[in-house]
Amino acid sequence: xxxxxxxxxxxxxxxxxxxxxxxxxxxxxxxxxxxxxxxxxxxxxxxxxxxxxxxxxxxxxxxxxxxxxxxxxxxxxxxxxxxxxxxxxxxxxxxxxxxxxxxxxxxxxxxxxxxxxxxxxxxxxxxxxxxxxxxxxxxxxxxxxxxxxxxxxxxxxxxxxxxxxxxxxxxxxxxxxxxxxxxxxxxxxxxxxxxxxxxxxxxxxxxxxxxxxxxxxxxxxxxxxxxxxxxxxxxxxxxxxxxx
Amino acid sequence: xxxxxxxxxxxxxxxxxxxxxxxxxxxxxxxxxxxxxxxxxxxxxxxxxxxxxxxxxxxxxxxxxxxxxxxxxxxxxxxxxxxxxxxxxxxxxxxxxxxxxxxxxxxxxxxxxxxxxxxxxxxxxxxxxxxxxxxxxxxxxxxxxxxxxxxxxxxxxxxxxxxxxxxxxxxxxxxxxxxxxxxxxxxxxxxxxxxxxxxxxxxxxxxxxxxxxxxxxxxxxxxxxxxxxxxxxxxxxxxxxxxxxxxxxxxxxxxxxxxxxxxxxxxxxxxxxxxxxxxxxxxxxxxxxxxxxxxxxxxxxxxxxxxxxxxxxxxxxxxxxxxxxxxxxxxxxxxxxxxxxxxxxxxxxxxxxxxxxxxxxxxxxxxxxxxxxxxxxxxxxxxxxxxxxxxxxxxxxxxxxxxxxxxxxxxxxxxxxxxxxxxxxxxxxxxxxxxxxxxxxxxxxxxxxxxxxxxxxxxxxxxxxxxxxxxxxxxxxxxxxxxxxxxxxxxxxxxxxxxxxxxxxxxxxxxxxxxxxxxxxxxxxxxxxxxxxxxxxxxxxxxxxxxxxxxxxxxxxxxxxxxxxxxxxxxxxxxxxxxxxxxxxxxxxxxxxxxxxxxxxxxxxxxxxxxxxxxxxxxxxxxxxxxxxxxxxxxxxxxxxxxxxxxx
Ligand SMILES: Cc1cc2nc3c(=O)[nH]c(=O)nc-3n(C[C@H](O)[C@H](O)[C@H](O)COP(=O)(O)OP(=O)(O)OC[C@H]3O[C@@H](n4cnc5c(N)ncnc54)[C@H](O)[C@@H]3O)c2cc1C
Ligand code: FES
Numbered sequence: 001x002x003x004x005x006x007x008x009x010x011x012x013x014x015x016x017x018x019x020x021x022x023x024x025x026x027x028x029x030x031x032x033x034x035x036x037x038x039x040x041x042x043x044x045x046x047x048x049x050x051x052x053x054x055x056x057x058x059x060x061x062x063x064x065x066x067x068x069x070x071x072x073x074x075x076x077x078x079x080x081x082x083x084x085x086x087x088x089x090x091x092x093x094x095x096x097x098x099x100x101x102x103x104x105x106x107x108x109x110x111x112x113x114x115x116x117x118x119x120x121x122x123x124x125x126x127x128x129x130x131x132x133x134x135x136x137x138x139x140x141x142x143x144x145x146x147x148x149x150x151x152x153x154x155x156x157x158x159x160x161x162x163x164x165x166x167x168x169x170x171x172x173x174x175x176x177x178x179x180x181x182x183x184x185x186x187x188x189x190x191x192x193x194x195x196x197x198x199x200x201x202x203x204x205x206x207x208x209x210x211x212x213x214x215x216x217x218x219x220x221x222x223x224x225x226x227x228x229x230x231x232x233x234x235x236x237x238x239x240x241x242x243x244x
Numbered sequence: 245x246x247x248x249x250x251x252x253x254x255x256x257x258x259x260x261x262x263x264x265x266x267x268x269x270x271x272x273x274x275x276x277x278x279x280x281x282x283x284x285x286x287x288x289x290x291x292x293x294x295x296x297x298x299x300x301x302x303x304x305x306x307x308x309x310x311x312x313x314x315x316x317x318x319x320x321x322x323x324x325x326x327x328x329x330x331x332x333x334x335x336x337x338x339x340x341x342x343x344x345x346x347x348x349x350x351x352x353x354x355x356x357x358x359x360x361x362x363x364x365x366x367x368x369x370x371x372x373x374x375x376x377x378x379x380x381x382x383x384x385x386x387x388x389x390x391x392x393x394x395x396x397x398x399x400x401x402x403x404x405x406x407x408x409x410x411x412x413x414x415x416x417x418x419x420x421x422x423x424x425x426x427x428x429x430x431x432x433x434x435x436x437x438x439x440x441x442x443x444x445x446x447x448x449x450x451x452x453x454x455x456x457x458x459x460x461x462x463x464x465x466x467x468x469x470x471x472x473x474x475x476x477x478x479x480x481x482x483x484x485x486x487x488x489x490x491x492x493x494x495x496x497x498x499x500x501x502x503x504x505x506x507x508x509x510x511x512x513x514x515x516x517x518x519x520x521x522x523x524x525x526x527x528x529x530x531x532x533x534x535x536x537x538x539x540x541x542x543x544x545x546x547x548x549x550x551x552x553x554x555x556x557x558x559x560x561x562x563x564x565x566x567x568x569x570x571x572x573x574x575x576x577x578x579x580x581x582x583x584x585x586x587x588x589x590x591x592x593x594x595x596x597x598x599x600x601x602x603x604x605x606x607x608x609x610x611x612x613x614x615x616x617x618x619x620x621x622x623x624x625x626x627x628x629x630x631x632x633x634x635x636x637x638x639x640x641x642x643x644x645x646x647x648x649x650x651x652x653x654x655x656x657x658x659x660x661x662x663x664x665x666x667x668x669x670x671x672x673x674x675x676x677x678x679x680x681x682x683x684x685x686x687x688x689x690x691x692x693x694x695x696x697x698x699x700x701x702x703x704x705x706x707x708x709x710x711x712x713x714x715x716x717x718x719x720x721x722x723x724x725x726x727x728x729x730x731x732x733x734x735x736x737x738x739x740x741x742x743x744x745x746x747x748x749x750x751x752x753x754x755x756x757x758x759x760x761x762x763x764x765x766x767x768x769x770x771x772x773x774x775x776x777x778x779x780x781x782x783x784x785x786x787x788x789x790x791x792x793x794x795x796x797x798x799x800x801x802x803x804x805x806x807x808x809x810x811x812x813x814x815x816x817x818x819x820x821x822x823x824x825x826x827x828x829x830x831x832x833x834x835x836x837x838x839x840x841x842x843x844x845x846x847x848x849x850x851x852x853x854x855x856x857x858x859x860x861x862x863x864x865x866x867x868x869x870x871x872x873x874x875x876x877x878x879x880x881x882x883x884x885x886x887x888x889x890x891x892x
Contacts, residue, residue, distance in 0.1 A: 011802075012802075027522075028520040028521060028522065030519050030520035030523075031520045031522050031523060032524075034524070035520075035522055035523065035524050038522070038524055038753075039522060041805075041806075042751060042753065044797070045751050045795070045797045045806060046749075046751075048746065048795075048797060049797060050797055050798045050799075051797055051798065051805065051806055053803050053805065055312065056486060057311060057316055057318070057485045057486050057487050058316075058318065058320065058321045058485045058486075059485070059486060059524060059525050059527075060321055060527055060633065061633065062320055062321050062407070062410055063311070063315075063316040063318075063320050063321065063485065064313075064315070064316060064320075065311060065312070065316050078636075080632070081636060085633070085636050085637075087636065087637075089639075110456055110803060111456075111802070111803045114803060116312070117312055117313065118312065118313070118433065120313065121313050121314070121315075121421070121431075121433075124417075124418070124421050125421040125422075125424050125425040126425065128418060128421060129376070129377075129418030129419060129421055129422045130375065130376050130377045130418065131422065132372075132375045132376060132419075133300045134293075134296065134297040134300055134372060134419070134702045134703070134706070135368075135372075135702075135703075137368070137371040137372045137374065137375035138371065138375070139371055140330070140370045140371045140373075140374040140380075140388055141332060141387050141388055144382075144385065144386025144387060145382055145386050146382070146386050147382045147383065147384050147386065150379045150380065150381065150382040151379075151382075153377075153379035154379040154404055154405060154407070154411070157379055157404075157410075157411060157414060158407060158410075160320075160410075161313065161315055161316075184377070184379065184414075185377045187379075188377050188379065190374065190375055190376070190377045191377040
């Protein structure tokens, strides 16, 4: 297969970025998008050029590091996958593929395709946990939890914190990300005690950090590689109202 | 035992050792804890749980990781589950059985007292995680559900679909976040440890490279905890994440910490085989699948041929023409034999010409019986996301056709030598999680790495580190302008400079792949005297080739993955050398370490307990000299040493 890869290059946070197009040949359809990027980087390195910076680590769709905006979609054209689980067989031979970083006020660009997502950590630090210390926990079976609640909690807790939802949102809102965590905890008795205060603190932090507000277009849930449902945002709003 | 290796295993009956040891550990009062600093390197299950718990106690903690967020540590990828001796299934499980299974699974090459403590503390880990809001699988009555993993005959593995590591890490990361918000823990992301600082014989700090600015930064502490995971990426292709590395433990080794059992590396039987040229890593298919999946190859060579030519579908092969070789050979454990046993059996099958993919290097993992027995919904509920992962990679849905799987490097039992307090041979330097060697002997049982990481971080280190720090309350914060920091920084900068030269042309990946080929062929599943000697020669050649040929593009004062890789690969080459050296020294087969010369007539491991019932702990002896071997003799006071047998 042959591709023209049109990539956003930006040497530093303040530098002016631009698209560069590279021709890449002989790619097996069975390699992933990040492996294609490896190949491209090898080609650049062979020509003694600076390689393209992009985040990745587990390459199994679970760490949430990879974060490319491909042909106008966060994580590309396939559904329910991260960039590292997107395979080149999804693309037409000979086509041009446009690769951009997440673009959002909350995620400033560090270099090329790498953005700074520390804001997500800060939002979770504001309350995305159950306030228990190590030690002294009661036996795990003391409080029964209905299977359906545990399953729903796990569905929400499947969020990998990649930021695709923010990248896809025209307002750059982090509501789906927050809602995934608040729901994951609210479905469980251990987490529901602090639900109202948690919702309040996390949304407040989100606002402080420059993310936009949610206007329910649902773009976030569409691109989510883990199928986190927009229903969680409604639940988050309920938790939030509980507080006020 | 060597005079330098004092394991500090307490006296007294096995089941009382930890209790009485805890009582003898010194304490640090809350006021004094504030005067003490601890560095934790790594934010996987080991690092996050430790940093959070130490922060809660009131110490000043600094925690470091390579990724942009602590949550992305490699632990996030763990799939199948975590063991605990809860006996909720009423199947006569107990602390003793978990302990015994783990010792036996490790082929009698781990320290009895440590393993007992691990089993003893396994239960409170589950309690702790539930309290944090980890959504473990539940049965319809609302109680925790468990399943079985290899090497056991009970159901003691707790799980959250195939996302157990993710959920446990989100729990630990939540606890960590809480301490960060309180100001007890400071987190430093996108930092890679470059060296350990030892002052007056004690660990007093680290130097890191800020991966964004490229600058070298200095951090001091009263104690340093290494939780940087395993070094399976020495094989190039492994199930580990791309940034998993052995560099931090290697730096500690070079500063005087002993490296234990470097050759004990686990090859996991059920992974998706290399699917394309340029594939960068291998994907694990969790051991939990062996609860319901059956492993087989055809009995007839002609069926194998036709499978390879794609003129026969696996479902067309008659039941009587299938060789369910694990069930045949190990009736008592069947498909749930330990990993090393399953791996060797798969390899034997493929070596004998029964491999089912085009290149003859795969066996089937088949769910058709389970689908009939349990129905599609139940199977999808249990393994849905693994099936999806498999399908995305191979385009085949395991509901319709059996998976094809093959062994791949996965976990390293070897690591920094630690005593019962998890302290290395450098005072004040601790190692936890996969980075230490402590509990798994020559082979780790499934679902016990998560257990160990969390036991170390939540419940052991916070107690034992206090005993060391009790002496340090009058010691001021480390002065990062101390000459040792200066010297170390110069060495690091020289090392980085030496990697940049325009006259050279090979990338780090080029050398990494070459190293991987040597290691996989000669220091992988099948080791021999001649093969290991050959590997040592080849690694030595590669080391020189690397120095002469490595090309790194870009700048050192910038985000530069090529530079990061080059630094890690140069360490991998040296680690590989020590692995081969250790494997050559150990002229026995045990667990994952299979020496061709030492096998039973059935092709199983032949241990030599008289000569090798010890932990090999290697001391660095300068770059040009062979390392020095120290032996920690393993003494088993409470269990009978037997030949490992999974047949009866
Ligand atoms: C695919 C897969 C599935 C698995 N499934 C299971 C399972 O079901 N059950 C089970 O028990 N075990 C499982 N394991 C094993 C288990 O996941 C690991 O052994 C365990 O998570 C290791 O945890 P850790 O805290 O020691 O290190 P890791 O989670 O590897 O974390 C290492 C940390 O150290 C940081 N780090 C590394 N080097 C440096 C450096 N030089 N400087 C600064 N920071 C550094 C990293 O950024 C990271 O934060 C699995 C492993 C794999 C690969
Ligand atoms: S690299 Fe981890 S999710 Fe893609």
